[in-house]
Amino acid sequence: MNRQFDVAIVGGGLVGLAxxxxxxxxxxxxxxxxxKIEQYQHLVADNLGVRASAINGASQRYFAQIGIWDQLYASNRVQEFIEIGVWEKNGQAHLSAHASDYGYPNLGYIIENHVMCHYLYQYAKACPNIAIYTHEAVASVFEQDNALLTLADNSVIQAKLIVGADGAHSWIRKQEKISLIERDxxxxxxxxxxxTExxxxxxxxxxxxxNGIVAFLPLWQSNKSCLVWSTKPENAEMLKSMQESVFADELFRLTGxxxxxxxxVNPRMIFPLRARFAKQFIKHxxxxxxxxxxxxxxxxxxxxxxxxQDSALLxxxxxQLQDARQDIGLVANLKAFQFKxxxxxxxxxxxxxxxxDMFNGDNLLKKALRTVGMNAIDNCLPLKKQLIKYAMHI
Known part of the structure; x- marks a missing residue:
């Protein structure tokens, strides 16, 4: 028996849930x-997640629009940051910014991914017009008036629009043979x-x-940070396999x-980094x-x-399409979304x-350009303010 929906979302991570x-x-x-969506059912107190994200002003406002921001903030697992510091090891390039310099209360928030997913999941579960399916999709058919998803338990979901929010290795993207432009x-x-000490x-x-970039994202405990260390694949594997004390020594050597x-605090995880850009964001x-x-x-x-931002615009x-009684699944009606x-x-x-590319390697010309460029930005408050506003999406 088919069950009919207006929208079916493949993928219940941050963007799909939102x-x-x-x-x-x-x-x-x-x-x-x-x-895997039920992994967000419970939130263990004081159990720090490995992955955290920097949330800008636009995303914070989106959470408020959805209706989860107050509850999320009240969890005491949201850490605002008021300052950024960027510098080059063994170089003269540096850049810093403080929220007070621009009259902002903060520059954004650092929140553990599983904390955001937990509150979004709890919200979704309580919504009478959201149904959650915990069997994966195994087949898809796109007809003139509807799309159909067959799940692993042989149930079938019918929808006017399928939203693929199932991550970098998207099943639905591959299923529909949408190719990627990629760069390693x-x-x-x-x-x-x-x-941290x-x-x-x-x-x-x-x-x-x-050989890379080391970033510290401040978490809700004053001496805890999410560490994101981007480096060459062989270096990353070596860092992961090091004894903890040796790893700590190597990190201290860079951060001083x-x-x-x-x-x-947590195990070390490795993720390959690739730029991906789907040749089509929309199909029928x-x-x-x-x-x-x-x-x-x-x-x-x-x-x-x-x-x-994708989610909010979609x-x-x-x-708008619903209010105008137009079909939400037609390519012609989604072209403006794709263009933007x-x-x-x-x-x-x-x-x-x-x-x-500019920070990759130790070429003397690059190093000179880095120093001149970053320091010029650091000393030009109007330009720096525009960059901060763009990053905060305000």
Whole structure:
């Protein structure tokens, strides 16, 4: 027996859940399909997650619009940061910014991914117009008037629009043979949680060195940070296999007295880094959002914010189409969404590639350009303010 929905979302991670919760405010029926979604059922107190994200102003406002921000903030697992510090190891390039310099209360928030997913999941479960399916999709058919998803338990979901929010290795994207433009960043990201000798003081820090980038994202405990260490694949594997004390020594060698000595709190995880850009964000009765549509280098912490921007614009587009009694699954009605999101994503992809290429290696000319460029930005408050506003999406 088929069950009919307006929108079926494949993928119940951050972006998929946010999209379902935002759509639930309207006269729509929504399905979420994700076999692993129940992992977000419980939140263990004081159990720090390995992965955390920098949430900008636009994403914070989206959470408020959905209706989870107050509860999320009250969890005491949200850490605002008021300062950023960027510098080059063994170089003169540096850049810093403090929220008070621009009259802002903060520059963003660092939140563990599983904390955000927990509150979104609890919200979705309580919505009468959201149905959650915990069997994975195994087949898809796109007809003129509907799309159909067959699940592993042989049940069938029918929807006017399928939203692919199932990550970088998207099943639905592959199923529909949507190809990618890809570029290997030649980096892997080693991610873990560390306890630092010195309190983070609400500062997000990033250190560039010839073989990579080390970033500290301040967490809700004053001496705990999410560590994102992007480096060459062979270096990342070596760092993961090191004894903890040797790893701590290597980290201290790069960061010096900025955070003091570090101790590991969580296991070290490695993720290959690739730029991905789907050649189509839309097809007949299908939209790709989040990592299913694009992935970027984490050096500016904008990946998840790009996904939330996809989600917010898609929700707005669906609402407008519904109000106008137009078909939400037709390509012609989704072209404006695709144009806007492809443009914004390409700008960010280009910026990340330029920054990574500029800081990759120890070429003397590059080093001189880095020093002149970063220091010029650091000393030009109007330009720096524009960059901060762009990153915060305000």
């Amino acid at each position: 999209t379902a919760c935002a759509l639930s405010h309207y006269d729509l029926t929504i399905a979420i399909v994700d076999s 960043y030649l980096h892997h990201a080693l991610i873990t949680t560390v306890e 010195y309190p983070h003081q609400l500062c997000a820090r990033q250190i560039f060195y010839p 007295d900025k955070v003091g000595r570090c101790q590991l 009765r299908l939209v790709l959002i989040g990592d299913a549509a694009h992935t970027i280098h984490p050096l500016a912490g904008q990946g998840v914010n790009l996904g939330f 929700v707005s587009t669906i609402k 999101r492809r443009k914004d994503t390409l700008i960010m992809l280009t910026a990340m590639r330029t920054i990574q």
